[in-house]
Amino acid sequence: MTPEELSALIREILGNLSEEIGLTTDTIPATVKVERPRSRGNGDWSTNIAMQLAKKAGIAPRDLATKITSQLDQVEGITKTEVAGPGFVNIWLEAGAAGALVGTILQAGKTYGHSRDLSGKHVNVEYVSANPTGPIHLGGGRWAAVGDTLCRILAACGAEVTREYYFNDHGAQISRFTKSLVARWQGTEVPEDGYGGQYVLDIANRVAEQAKKEGIELENRTQTQVEEYFREVGTGLMFQEIKDCLHSFRADFDVFFHEDELHTSGAVNAAIEELRSRGVIYEQDGATWLKSTKYGDDKDRVILKSDGDPAYFAADIAYYRDKQRRGATEEILILGADHHGYIDRMYAMCAAFGGQPGESLEIIIGQMVNLKENGVEVKMSKRAGTVITLDDLVDAVGVDAARYSLVRVSMDSTVDIDLDLLRSHSNENPVYYVQYAHARTCSVGRNADEAGVLADGKYDASTLSSPADNELLGILAQYPAELKLAANEREPHRIPRYLEKLAADYHTWYNQCRVIPRSDEKITAAHVARRHLNEAVRQVLANGLELCGVVAPERM
Structure with missing residues (x-):
């Protein structure tokens, strides 16, 4: 039961x-x-x-x-x-009523713990969305891990989920990136407000190589023409690097949305006109303003500047409206700690469109990531020059350890990552501890097969009567509730924390309860029941690791 x-x-x-x-x-x-x-x-x-x-x-x-x-x-x-x-x-x-859970788990398999609680909801989750001017940094890597895991959790609870990445390719940062590429190619100083790091030179050289393949002699072009070419090709190469990095990190997206589309498609003007029809904008000092104080913001926000150009906020307005028109019933936006002041204006905009802040639009603010090695904080990436990149972390510890370590801490807490710990094969390493538990269940299963203790038929649940059996059944029974809570509270860290508790209980059970009889014993109903229980643990560990985007190894 x-x-x-x-x-x-x-x-x-x-x-x-x-x-x-x-x-x-x-x-x-x-x-x-x-x-x-x-x-x-x-x-x-x-x-x-x-x-x-x-x-x-x-x-x-x-x-x-x-x-x-x-x-x-x-x-x-x-x-x-x-x-x-x-x-x-x-x-x-009764032991039999508690032990019947094992059959439920084995019958459900990969879907054990899943529900239809969020059926009918179309949730658009936007995360990472780093500017296309450099590699994904460690903070962006955290949002890739937690954002992707949250999407998996929401889908497991019945929601239709769209994973979305917003490329901010319309603002001044693209111009600075372009000028930095051109400067590195020409061998001149990068502008003071430009981008440094080895990756800029690498991209610049690749742009020059592509031009050569296309028969374009950049040396004979005007500076404006050169910058236009570097902008188009260079940002494209940077986009692709970001996508490849995220794919290797098992964080794939359904939509890569370009901010520039909002301006070229007329979506910005259409959004402003809809707000105008709702009576929530006004003209003052030659500019167009949103009445955001009406909805809890500390001040009204400019949408169109006095020169007629859209303010940065105008794109945010159009983007929210665009997601709604693409069918999103709920929008979740995961941002770094430096965006905390962004919340009130976005919620005010949501309310101005008739939405419910916190439901129609939900903003989650996450904290920073600190990296340590040999007890000393790691402060610089050789490639990026200024920040640690996601690729740096993956190169150091692998995708599994990187993802798991970034997901297992609540988003509103700073993550301290110890590279030495994550490389170790010890019980102190959380990802190793959980993966080893899964590998142990597989090893027990293989050895049980050889001994003739099979999990291919009926078993007597009432024989799962020891305290260790009961404890293990209890933690297995909590998985569906933990999964629902992780979805409803937007707390993906609950899954790895649950897995660590399950792994601990399994290791204790393994040391107290025999699945395989001793050489002088016959196979009993209790051995068979515990073989089934072992398989149930394996299934739940695999299910939870899958939600985290982490491999469940059969051998370690």
Whole structure:
């Protein structure tokens, strides 16, 4: 019996009691929260639903809890219930009822834990979106890892997900990048506000090589013509480098959207006219303003400057509208800590279009990444010249360790990455610890096959009765709820943290419970049941690692 099944059962009981205790069905939550008690002496599962609903029902929490337990006691598979403290309902299950979870996991396979909770929602998630003027830096790499993992989690919960990357290719930074390329090619000083690093020279040389292949003699072109060529070809090469880097990092996108399209397609003007029709913009001092203070911003924002050119914010407005018109019911935007002041104006714009800030548009702010090696902070990339790149991290520790280490920390916390730790094959290395647990389940499975302990038929769930069996079943049962919580709270770090707990419980179980009989023993029902339990652990570890974009190895 799973927590979800207990939740549904308790909700059914509350529905049956509703007339007696004065509750209406709409006051009973759609999902009754059922959790693993911290102390195993308080049962297998526990709920505080009686305390939540007692006031609405006009009944003491313990009295309501008693009514619930009296009906739970009649359910097959439940051995005992009790009312504890101010009104907790504690529940003990028969070993067979708890062990039946193994069959559920093995039958569901790769979809165990998945749900349709977000079915009908089309969520557009925009992340990374680094300017196309250099390689992906370490902060952008963090958004690639957490953004891609969040998309996988949302999809696992039933949402239609669009992964989107916004190329800011319309502003002054592209001109600075172009002038930097030309300067490196011509052997002159890069402009003071330009871009340095080895990659600029590499791109410049590749542009010159392409021109030569095309029969274009750049030396005979005007400076303007040279800059136009370097702009077109150089930014294209930089775009491709970024895409290749992200693909190698297992962070592929559905849409690469170019800011320039918003201006050339007329989307900016169309968005401004829609806001004008809503009566939320005005003219002042020759400029056009959004009434953003009406929606909680600290000041109104310029959309069109006094010279008639669009302000930077105008593209943001058009882009939000464009995503909505492409079918997004929810937009999630993952930004770095330096964009914190960006939130109020974006939420005001969302409200001005009739959207719901925090729902129609949700902005997640993430923190920085620090890299250490030999106890010393790593501060510079040889290639980029100024920042550590995602490629630097991957070259140092590999894709699996890089992704896992970036995902496992909450986005609102700074990540401190220890390269020496991530290279180590020790239990202190989180990704190694989890991957080794998966490899161990595979090894146990291979050895069990050789011993004739197979997982290809029925098993007696009631034989999974030891404390270690019970603990392992309990953590396996929590995976669906953890996945839903990760989706609803936009907290992808919950998945690797869960996997680490599962790996710890599995290693403990492995040391206490035998899957393969000793040489002087016969195969028993308990051996077969534990072989099935081993396979269930393998499946859940693989499912969770897949969500993180990390390989589940069969051997290590």
